[in-house]
Amino acid sequence: MTTQTKQSIPWYLWPFAAIWKLLSVIVEMTGRFVAMVLGIVFIIVGVIVSLTIVGAIVGIPLALVGLLLLLRGMF
Numbered sequence: 001m002t003t004q005t006k007q008s009i010p011w012y013l014w015p016f017a018a019i020w021k022l023l024s025v026i027v028e029m030t031g032r033f034v035a036m037v038l039g040i041v042f043i044i045v046g047v048i049v050s051l052t053i054v055g056a057i058v059g060i061p062l063a064l065v066g067l068l069l070l071l072r073g074m075f
Helices: 011-048 057-073
Strands: none
Touching: 011 057
16 A cells, blocks of 8 residues: 655745646656557558568557557557
8 A cells, every 4th residue: 555645845946846747747748649659650550561461460469559559648
């Protein structure tokens, strides 16, 4: 079990804490966007590769990994 304690930030450090929180949100959203774009690319490449019987061995898992990346980026 984890317990979270809310730490109060002194008023003179509040601008630095606000900038830090803003940067963390930007980095998180950028990571989600990159994961979603990579997921879509993997799905497209996986479908194109799986058009042949031999390519289906690689294409289907690639499309599934792309779908999982896309879902991870959304949620």
